[in-house]
Amino acid sequence: MDLTPSDEQRLLRDSAERFIAETYTTKLREKNAAEPLGFSAAIWKQFADLGWLALPIAEDYGGLGGGAVDVGILMESFGKGLVSEPYLATVVLGAGLVAEAGSDAQKQELLPKVADGSMLLAFAHAERAARSDLARVETTATRSGDGWRLDGAKIAVLDGRAAHRIIVSARVKDEDNKLALFLVAPDAEGVTLRDYPRLGGGQGCNLTLADVKTSIDARLGSADALPMIEAVTDRALAALSAEAVGIMQTLLDKTLDYTKIRKQFGRPLSSNQVIRHRLVDMSVACDEARSIALRAAMMADDGSVARGRAASGAKAKIGKGARFVAEQAVQCHGAMGVTEELDIGAYFKRLLAFETLFGGSSHHYRRHAMLSGR
Amino acid sequence: MDLTPSDEQRLLRDSAERFIAETYTTKLREKNAAEPLGFSAAIWKQFADLGWLALPIAEDYGGLGGGAVDVGILMESFGKGLVSEPYLATVVLGAGLVAEAGSDAQKQELLPKVADGSMLLAFAHAERAARSDLARVETTATRSGDGWRLDGAKIAVLDGRAAHRIIVSARVKDEDNKLALFLVAPDAEGVTLRDYPRLGGGQGCNLTLADVKTSIDARLGSADALPMIEAVTDRALAALSAEAVGIMQTLLDKTLDYTKIRKQFGRPLSSNQVIRHRLVDMSVACDEARSIALRAAMMADDGSVARGRAASGAKAKIGKGARFVAEQAVQCHGAMGVTEELDIGAYFKRLLAFETLFGGSSHHYRRHAMLSGR
Amino acid sequence: MDLTFSAEERAFERDVREFIAAHLPAETKRAQSLTPSVFSDPEVIVAWQKALNAKGWVAPGWPTQYGGPGWTPAQRWIFETQCALAGVPSISPMGTKMVGPVIIGFGTDAQKNYYLPRILAGDDVWCQGYSEPGSGSDLSSLKTRAVRDGDHYVVNGTKIWTTHAHHANRMFALVRTSEEPRQQEGISFILIDMKSPGVTIRPILTIGGDHEVNQVFFDDVRVPVSDRVGEEGKGWTYGKYLLEFERGGGIASARLREALKTVAAFADSDMTGHAIDDPDVSLRLSEVEVDIDALEMAELRVLSAMQTGQNPGAVSSMLKLRVSEIHQAITRLGVDVIGNDGLVVEPMRPLYTLNHEPVIPEALLPVVPKHLNGRAYTIFGGASEIQRDIIGKLVLGI
């Protein structure tokens, strides 16, 4: 039993923190937001060069074989910089699903390219009627000629416009409505893509699939995809939780700095006991978030119940804490906090997006309860 | 539209406040707690003389025909004194059920006696398996010879030991399990009564009914009793809400006094901004409680949906506010607050009992939602 | 005590409803529902204000001699409730609720005769010049100076968080006319023509992406001394009077109730996958509704007290606190209800000028911006922390 990071993990943290501090400035963020895909190809290349894209990919497929804790270290730093590169979509979700569900041939084809930065992926799963229920999918896959035909509508596809392949979940009519995953090219006929700037950075899109034809080998593996989707989503929850920790910590740090300097009625804001105690509560929330995010990462490879409880617990608790920290950071910044003059608002929005993604706190507390047999 | 009290209401408030301030002291409270029935017969006589027992009883039956707002004025004062006399059990619940469900003969027999103080009543409805669900009753009533036979177990019967008649709810087997109410003498054969001091003052008892025989006219009316139980319970919720307002206000006042005088680190506690703002939040909670309790009283005779939403809304919201005020009153009193040295603890316990009685806040928010068609 | 209306009041309620039905343009209603900022743009309000002015209903709080309708508190309640029910945009408070009462209370006859009818007609669009960079909720520290030069003041300095400065032709402002040991002294209340040479405006985007507030710079701006309201150096008193007016909650529960109903309707629709089936959403709808019930009763108690001539007093800070918190609870619930659709940012502003099919249902577009902008409710007009200080002092004596 040991919670001290390894030397490799310390190095990873140092290099990520340095990268964010030196490179990922507000200016870069603004530049990225103006890019057609919402991020910078040059930065993505840097990620590849630093080995970050290869980090959680198995060594057999050109990766470094890192675990969820390592990804968490990276994500926490990404949170501090509000990184908008599609790491979650491509590496955590996309490569994660390929690794989990794909055949060896599919892994050999796709994963090394993800690792070297030449392949971007996205995951199209959520549907409007499903809300946060992972099992609820109405998109259908039908055998058609020598391939598949897909029909349905997906929302909240993270960074779908940038992806070379979108992994689409659908129910296979001929197989008792089993859930399956299909690789779809975004420019395939019948695919309509409405993209939009995403709250807090990055992009998203809604996807309509009308009579979309794919080849027979577009299907990732052949087993029931739901357990795999759950496993990968739990890993995404752990990664997002770590990212949220970085965002929360940054908001706390900025608010501390601001309230120490900013004077009202002749005294710094932080001389108000009410503000001081609130900062303490924000700091407690950050500390707890760090604890529970680490726990979710450390349990990401456990059995589905323990893993799911840890992931949903982290998402739920950090959701609550993030809301508190974000709202109080804005409140303590006063009028400046509710404008785009400072980047407090940008961090606020990213945390709001965190809360929304994959379902909010009450959804995840309920999932936690359900997995506990309640 | 007018929210100013009438002259009669102002008089009622003044006399009740005066009575509590002058008569209902801590010493009387301690004396009452040592009484076998948990309250004082002399005080009950005074209540009768003051017309308080007759207050909500119809004029046709020897009462004053007052409404829920008038009862609320009285109950708020009772809260300030932590009155332990069985006003709720006898006047609000007992007489309320008789008035709602009884035949004219039953009303003629019982209500004038309640009004003059010679008849105490209690209501035995809750069962352990039902939790707060008013409709869930497993006690049965069977026709037997020329009367009824009752079997079952009731809990949380308020002031049952003191009652001359206990109104017991039961399902009538021969009438499609319709809910009905029966007048039972506590010393009837087959009735076992386990009484106990009640949290926060007064008494309670658990009741077992094993082959209890009553006369045929022990049944209150003959209609389905559930809507009547709901109506009377809603009025009890409004009355309890008003009582809670009195308790909350007293805790706020005492805490204000204490924190202004008590010094720590050389300064009064109230000079701490954190304490000051907490007192403000307590005062906001008191003010909101007063508003919503008044609303429940003013809507006590509305249709069942509006009435039920108002009553459950008040119970739910005041439950939350009461919890906050009670906990912070104790916290601000420091170690003294968690002992029986001051009466802060007594008020705390009465509010805890308030929260428990007839179901907690989440139960009542859910009932509110259900009545809203959700 | 009685929560029901008299026959006269019911008749008035009918009149108001009919008036709204006859005079509220459909496009005004749509624009209002697509407005995620705190105040509605003047162009959204203008037609409605003209109609109201013709009826004499623009300024319920004004004495009849200046054009107020002479309503009882119950009538004001009914009017506000019907407006809320119908989704009517609020008239800008800058004129009717802010500078208007100050002119009525402290202005010269010439000022009254000139400005008051123009406020009612909407001929002037007003903005408020109080806050300055660095002053926040501590207004007494303001630094914008007005130096006397003959029968003019020459104004230099800057104001910030100026709502609708970019629409306004008039500003009422607090400026420093002399240096005094007590900061509150030496401040005067003046009216500035926004078209004057030397006035420049820098837009500030809100966190929700809206252009509602600005920073305004004054560079040797000349203001006639006749546009000072009241005595020189007493501006702080008038400003405080006005702030109390601003804080004096008024009747907010009706609009909050409608905002909650809108969220509930979203939750009960396909647009959100029937979020209402989530027990948490359903329970929170009840929680907030009961909060509004309590607020409504508090507002009615204040109205009843006013009807019998009592002063509502510091209760306005308490109402301000609760209104802002309830507002935020509603907008927050909205975000949770729309779920994944909250990730969509629609950059077009104003939203009501949108003329393409949005990615998500049009009605959902303002949900997230409203929540974002709504964080300002506990900051503007005296932050909640300041309100708690005030309540502690005035109500609890601590």
Added chain:
Amino acid sequence: MDLTFSAEERAFERDVREFIAAHLPAETKRAQSLTPSVFSDPEVIVAWQKALNAKGWVAPGWPTQYGGPGWTPAQRWIFETQCALAGVPSISPMGTKMVGPVIIGFGTDAQKNYYLPRILAGDDVWCQGYSEPGSGSDLSSLKTRAVRDGDHYVVNGTKIWTTHAHHANRMFALVRTSEEPRQQEGISFILIDMKSPGVTIRPILTIGGDHEVNQVFFDDVRVPVSDRVGEEGKGWTYGKYLLEFERGGGIASARLREALKTVAAFADSDMTGHAIDDPDVSLRLSEVEVDIDALEMAELRVLSAMQTGQNPGAVSSMLKLRVSEIHQAITRLGVDVIGNDGLVVEPMRPLYTLNHEPVIPEALLPVVPKHLNGRAYTIFGGASEIQRDIIGKLVLGI
């Protein structure tokens, strides 16, 4: 990073489990489960402490030379977890965690040789003499005076909130031995024989109806100077050292987890009409469980840091804050779970001496008293407000 145990650690875990199974009397377990006060009565603990002492496991935090078991942090973790799982009563912290470390740190050899073995064996029952009426969380204002008279101090004054003074034969106390301009100076740390003439004890009932704390009066009580620990006038330093020890959370998550499990078991039984079917109860069980998960990770992080020689620092205030809040959330959930049965007051104390059939199931009797007494968690040992002041200062630099 790794959350699993090594083979050695798993073997140790087995040893502990077997030891508990062999030595924990059933009546001790019942008494512990029926104890609603913060600390267990000495009579409840005594048999278990004797068994532990024979094994050398009484004081995990002590150096081996004084009888500590020399465990690694992981072993301490395992021991605490197994004790929690088995419902073992906690050894009184007054001896092992409070006065013991001060004697080890600052006592003479004679004091160490005499007192430490008696603490381990449970021969002395200790109480703490810190708080005084009026001092609250501000200990530096204490007034109990010890005046030198030959080789004795003569003590006059009073201490309050003295846990188990009525069971104790020994008190460690902070007393004023001289008047100094800085209040913290002039305080000494002395050991008082509770059987001395002039010591009287007034019981104070807690809000839950338990006799756990007392007020103690000293009327010319003579204390040998040899029973002063450390230097005269430096008592404040030792007292603070000890307070930090007291605040230094240690390993609380395991017992909190068991307390939550108990509530969950009540909720999942006929005793409560299956309260667990209430979605609110189910959700709150998850909420608190996740809070405990986070606390456990924080405790493990501190243990890991200590294993590599780092100082946990001000994190102990943070843990104290969370432990007290989580404890209160659990007891509160207990009250909500038992519903109407929470109205029943059972006046008999100690509850484990009850020998009649109670009105409600015996297991539910401590639920409400635990909640009531539990309000003290955010007050004793430095109120939460004080902890927040400390964290602000030490962690955030404000």
